[in-house]
């Protein structure tokens with residue numbers, strides 16, 4: 001893992017946005033894997049506000065989506081991405097891929113997603129956040145992990161962390177989500193994990209320096225040959 005430490009969230013976000021812009025310029029048909037949550041908001045802001053890039057050929061695959069939430073609902077991750085990035089920078093809707101949390105057959109939907117990623121030639125750059133419990137996407141800690149896209153049961157802390165999108169009420173956060181699996185993530189040619197704030201310091205330290213364990217799914221990133229971990233000083237404070 002290459003660890004980069006920035007003075008603050010703004011500097012980190014500007015650097016990552018510059019890196020993504022450079023990657024899009026180098027390969028206009030770049031295939032990006034993208035996260036939601038609070039951490040990437042300043043990064044998406046930096047992409048919107050910084051120098052323009054041509055996003056017309058970029059393809060995107062998001063990590064996860066809530067089960068039972070329509071893409072058009074404001075609480076969906078699909079709606080979040082449209083607001084924060086796709087609309088403002090102009091990613092064509094036809095190039096946006098998402099797991100459909102309202103699909104009639106969720107297993108078939110996960111298989112479709114895996115086929116779509118393969119058909120796109122795989123993910124060039126996978127950008128990740130990390131949960132305080134060590135999850136990436138919604139690959140939650142447990143006795144085993146899923147290799148492929150799957151239906152995930154969300155832990156209480158994960159639902160709490162997503163409450164803001166549901167009027168501050170964790171009880172309204174769905175108990176299940178669809179998520180890319182660990183192999184789906186680890187097959188990306190490059191992985192960038194962002195973590196900011198002191199609340200992430202412990203999990204960042206364990207992810208980077210501890211054992212590889214299903215109790216901390218992000219620790220599997222130690223097995224990937226091209227991972228960059230971008231931290232602010234607070235998230236790096238336990239290393």
Ligand code: PGA
Pocket residue numbers: 036037038039040128129130131132135136137161
């Ligand atoms: P956060 O979520 O950015 O809202 O902290 C990160 C994650 O759960 O992956």
